[in-house]
Amino acid sequence: MNCPSCKKPISEDASFCQYCGASIKAQEKPVEEFGFKTFVIWFPPGKGGSYSLKDGTEFAARAFFWGVTQEFVHKILATIAPMFVPISEVGPGAVKLRYHSGGIFSDEWVEKTEIRIALKGSPQSRLNEAQKRLNEIFREMNKKGEMICEITD
Ligand SMILES: [Zn+2]
Numbered sequence: 001m002n003c004p005s006c007k008k009p010i011s012e013d014a015s016f017c018q019y020c021g022a023s024i025k026a027q028e029k030p031v032e033e034f035g036f037k038t039f040v041i042w043f044p045p046g047k048g049g050s051y052s053l054k055d056g057t058e059f060a061a062r063a064f065f066w067g068v069t070q071e072f073v074h075k076i077l078a079t080i081a082p083m084f085v086p087i088s089e090v091g092p093g094a095v096k097l098r099y100h101s102g103g104i105f106s107d108e109w110v111e112k113t114e115i116r117i118a119l120k121g122s123p124q125s126r127l128n129e130a131q132k133r134l135n136e137i138f139r140e141m142n143k144k145g146e147m148i149c150e151i152t153d
Contacts, residue, residue: 084121
C-alpha cells in the first residue's frame, strides 16, 4: 500500500510511514471481524428416536438423546474447530424436544427434533474452508435421511 500522506510505497503491516512518519490508521488496514453461525442437526419426523416420560424426566430425555449423538456432534465440532468455536452449551441443553401426549395405551413421550449450537468464527475467509471439510461428513449423514446437518446464519 501507499502512505496516505506522502503516497510513497510502504509495507502492508506498517503502523507508520518510514518516509514522512505519518501514522497509518487501523481502519486503513483490512480488519477481519468475527462472525456468528449456528450448527444445526435436524431430525425429520419419526427419525428423532423416542423416550417415554413414564421412565424419566425431560432432563433425562435430553441426556439420553445427547448421549447417542454426542460422538457425532463432537466430530463435527472438532472438524470446524480451527475456524469456529462453540459459544452455546455443548451438552444435553442443546437438544430440542417435541412432545407427544400419550393415549389410552401409551404414556407421554418425547422425540428429539434438533440439536442447535451457536458458533463464533470468521466467516469471511474461513467459512468456505469449514464448509468444504464438512460437506463430506454431511453428505454421508444426509444421504441416510436420518438427519440434516447445516451451518446456518
Ligand atoms: Zn508517508
